Amino acid sequence: MPKPSPIPDDVNKPFWDACNERRLIIQTCAQCNRMQYPPEKTCTACGCATMTWREVKGMGRVHGYCVMYDSRVKLLQERQPFNIAVIELDENPEIKFFSHLPGTPPDEVPVGATVRLEFEQTYNGQLVPEWRVAE
Amino acid sequence: MPTKDAPASMYRTQEGTGLWEHRGKVAVAGIGQAPTMRRWDGVDLSKSVGALSITAVQQALDDAGISRDDVDGVVTCPLGMGDVWAPRPYFAPPYDSEDGLTSLSADWLVKNMALRNVKYTAHGQSCINTALVAGIEAVGAGLTHTCIVLRGTGNLEGRYHQMDEKTFSGRNAFNGVWGWQLIPQIAFGFSQYCRKYNTNHDRMAPFILNQRRNGLLNPDGYHFNHKREVLTVEDYLAARWVCKPMSLLDCDIPIQTAGAFLITTAERARHMKQKPVYILNHCSQRGVVRSSCETLDETEQFTDHIARMCYEGSGLGAKDIDIFNPYDGFTLFFQYFLEGFQWRNVKRGEAHDFYASDISVEGPNPLSSSGGNCGNGRTRWWGQRDCIQQLRGQAGYRQVRTRHETAIAGAYTAGYSDWVVYSTHPD
Numbered sequence: 001m002p003k004p005s006p007i008p009d010d011v012n013k014p015f016w017d018a019c020n021e022r023r024l025i026i027q028t029c030a031q032c033n034r035m036q037y038p039p040e041k042t043c044t045a046c047g048c049a050t051m052t053w054r055e056v057k058g059m060g061r062v063h064g065y066c067v068m069y070d071s072r073v074k075l076l077q078e079r080q081p082f083n084i085a086v087i088e089l090d091e092n093p094e095i096k097f098f099s100h101l102p103g104t105p106p107d108e109v110p111v112g113a114t115v116r117l118e119f120e121q122t123y124n125g126q127l128v129p130e131w132r133v134a135e
Numbered sequence: 136m137p138t139k140d141a142p143a144s145m146y147r148t149q150e151g152t153g154l155w156e157h158r159g160k161v162a163v164a165g166i167g168q169a170p171t172m173r174r175w176d177g178v179d180l181s182k183s184v185g186a187l188s189i190t191a192v193q194q195a196l197d198d199a200g201i202s203r204d205d206v207d208g209v210v211t212c213p214l215g216m217g218d219v220w221a222p223r224p225y226f227a228p229p230y231d232s233e234d235g236l237t238s239l240s241a242d243w244l245v246k247n248m249a250l251r252n253v254k255y256t257a258h259g260q261s262c263i264n265t266a267l268v269a270g271i272e273a274v275g276a277g278l279t280h281t282c283i284v285l286r287g288t289g290n291l292e293g294r295y296h297q298m299d300e301k302t303f304s305g306r307n308a309f310n311g312v313w314g315w316q317l318i319p320q321i322a323f324g325f326s327q328y329c330r331k332y333n334t335n336h337d338r339m340a341p342f343i344l345n346q347r348r349n350g351l352l353n354p355d356g357y358h359f360n361h362k363r364e365v366l367t368v369e370d371y372l373a374a375r376w377v378c379k380p381m382s383l384l385d386c387d388i389p390i391q392t393a394g395a396f397l398i399t400t401a402e403r404a405r406h407m408k409q410k411p412v413y414i415l416n417h418c419s420q421r422g423v424v425r426s427s428c429e430t431l432d433e434t435e436q437f438t439d440h441i442a443r444m445c446y447e448g449s450g451l452g453a454k455d456i457d458i459f460n461p462y463d464g465f466t467l468f469f470q471y472f473l474e475g476f477q478w479r480n481v482k483r484g485e486a487h488d489f490y491a492s493d494i495s496v497e498g499p500n501p502l503s504s505s506g507g508n509c510g511n512g513r514t515r516w517w518g519q520r521d522c523i524q525q526l527r528g529q530a531g532y533r534q535v536r537t538r539h540e541t542a543i544a545g546a547y548t549a550g551y552s553d554w555v556v557y558s559t560h561p562d
Contacts, residue, residue: 004301006308016308037426038309044423063430064330066322067379068314072298076314081376084319086428096426098313107379111330123301128312 001078003100005122012039014053019127022119025053026095035092058117059090060097060131065109075123081106087115087131099131138241141210141257141269146419146553147448150440155416155448157275159561162404162411163523165201165397167194171357171512174290175391180226184215184287185235187393189248192283195395200408201281203248206397208255208279209241210270212263212286216513217295217389237289239393244285255279262286263394263516264462264546264553268417270398271555280400287393288514295389309427317548318465320428322381324549325467327431329380332484336380340371342490343384343466346503349496350510352532355520357390357512380467387464390512394520401561412526413561415541416448422550434468434549435483438475441552445476445543449556453477457538458525458557460518462546463507471549473502478543501535505544518544522557 008016018025027039031048042049065085071077082100089095101109102120115131122128147155169187180186196203215238225231234243241256255278259266263286270284303311310316329335347366350358358364366384374382404411420441424433446452453476461472470486479500481489494502505521508514522542524530545554 003312004303006312007302007304008308009304012305012308038306064323064327066319066326066381067376068319069376069378071314072296072316072318073311073314074297074299075301081379082314084313084315084323084378086323094425096428096430098310098315098427100313122312 001075002121002123003128004073004075005124005126006128011041015039016126018053019119019129022127023055024058024117024129025055026089027051028054035095037095037097056089056091060087060115060117061090061093062109062111062113062115062133063088063096064111065101067107083107083109085109085131097129097131101133102130103132138256138258141259141273145269145272146421147417147444148419148421150444150447153447154450158415158449159413159558160401161271161274161414162399162401163396163414163557164399164404164407164409164411165195165199166520166523167191167196167198167395168355168520169194169393171355171360171390171392173357173361173390174292177223177291180230182391183230183236184239184289184391184393185229185243185247187391188239188244188285188287188395191393191395192244192248192285195283195397198409199397203250204252206250206281206283207252208270208273208282209244209250209253210257210259210266210273210282210284211239211241211244212260212266213238213240213258214260216288217290220291237291239285239287244283255282261551262547262553263514264519265419267396267519267555268419268553270396271414271417274398274400280403282398284396284398285393286514286516288390290389290391315428318378318381321465321467322378324429324431324434326380328470331431334487337372338487338490339385339466340368341494342469343371343509344368345494346463346466346507346510348510349504349506349533351506352496353506353511353517354531356506356510356517357388358510381465384509385466387508387513390514392512392514394514394516396519410527412523413558414555415451415558416445416556418444418448418554420550420552424550429550434471435475437549438471441545441554442476445554445556451541451556453480456541456543458501458504458522458535458542460503460505460507460521460542460544462515462518462552463503463509464513464515466509468549469503476543496533496535499537501537504530504533504535506533515546518546519555522555526557526559
């Protein structure tokens with residue numbers, strides 16, 4: 001069963017468009033150079049309204065996880081149980097992504113392991129970032 | 136003009152402001168609790184959120200020994216806890232909308248309880264604790280002198296909050312796609328806690344059992360009235376996973392009921408029926424996370440912050456607090472509050488050791504003497520109610536044997552919570 005899909009809006013459309021090109025970009029403040037994820041209208045640190053986008057290489061680390069057995073999101077219920085891992089980005093570990101960790105059985109998540117970016121199609125064809133434990 | 140949310144200025148969120156300016160000048164004079172039930176059947180309107188709310192408010196007025204005409208303010212948390220009634224057809228007025236059926240606005244209460252002298256109304260969104268601190272601040276600021284604070288919790292048939300959505304927008308797009316919501320957040324946080332402090336889920340058992348035990352000592356609670364089952368360690372360890380490491384018994388059970396508090400000035404309270412319970416402080420946490428989830432570091436920062444604010448504004452310290460009732464639904468975030476407030480000198484990473492000691496209401500460290508929401512059903516006000524009852528000496532079977540002159544209660548999560556500090560003395 002495919003994942004639910006994001007609906008891009010004015011703020012985050014560049015991010016989702018880049019995913020469809022299999023690129024991962026992170027919103028970055030033009031004034032204080034701070035990376036920000038998820039995207040917002042302004043920098044949550046300095047308030048600057050000029051935000052740019054920076055492409056990252058797509059490597060990270062498993063920060064932690066839980067295993068979902070009873071999701072409220074019906075579209076995901078057929079996957080149960082499934083991992084939800086928190087991934088910290090190599091370029092800035094404060095930036096956290098979620099991942100179902102494709103290829104990693106439920107509850108066998110190697111916390112601290114290196115992960116590599118890949119993309120997965122949602123139910124309507126939108127690509128979203130996913131992460132796989134690096135060999 | 137429909138009632139609006141209380142403005143952000145009503146919530147005390149900053150450290151460094153010293154004692155609360157209305158410290159000891161506001162008091163709780165009445166409490167009311169409607170009967171509890173697991174669900175509303177959708178038929179018996181005498182058990183609707185609206186009807187139960189009127190019952191709870193009348194109890195609070197009777198408890199204080201005053202009449203409806205004495206009330207000049209109403210603050211409710213209008214948010215229902217379960218699903219809405221629509222698209223099913225509504226009933227005859229006053230049950231011709233969600234208001235009164237699955238949620239409860241201040242306007243509904245004023246109209247349907249004929250509170251003709253009410254001049255001030257406001258809403259505290261999200262939680263009864265939000266409404267409670269807004270009501271307390273309103274009395275302190277002189278916007279109302281005798282204020283009802285109320286929430287009704289609705290629970291209809293079926294599993295609620297099931298999401299048919301195939302799409303998510305805005306910030307939700309960055310978590311909903313992966314099924315990340317509050318439950319995974321709490322489960323993930325707890326797994327980080329266990330890793331950091333070398334502990335595990337099994338060690339929650341003494342706390343879970345004590346919560347149920349305290350709940351079974353509360354004649355007003357759901358379990359006392361409908362499910363008198365003592366939990367065992369085996370029950371807890373066998374409970375099914377909801378989101379590992381969170382099991383079903385780490386979650387409070389949704390119920391249908393209503394609860395009310397009567398807040399007034401300390402001066403007026405002295406002339407009412409009950410011994411006043413004075414309010415020394417209220418404060419609120421409105422945390423902002425750095426990225427897509429709340430990390431354990433942020434959780435600990437948030438709970439350190441709210442504890443410091445509670446103590447600073449009240450002039451009390453951890454050693455002064457007799458009764459301690461943080462929110463427990465989910466049980467897996469309770470330890471952040473216990474350790475943040477350092478109640479009974481419990482430091483970071485020590486909660487599970489503390490749970491293994493005597494935390495019964497008869498013992499020296501009567502933790503969460505209310506039984507909380509896991510012991511009584513989800514309302515988020517059992518802790519506040521227990522603080523008031525304990526300080527009055529009216530907690531019945533749950534009455535602690537230790538000193539009971541000061542108390543703290545609050546909810547909801549580490550990142551978003553509202554707290555009240557109580558005392559038997561105004562200064």
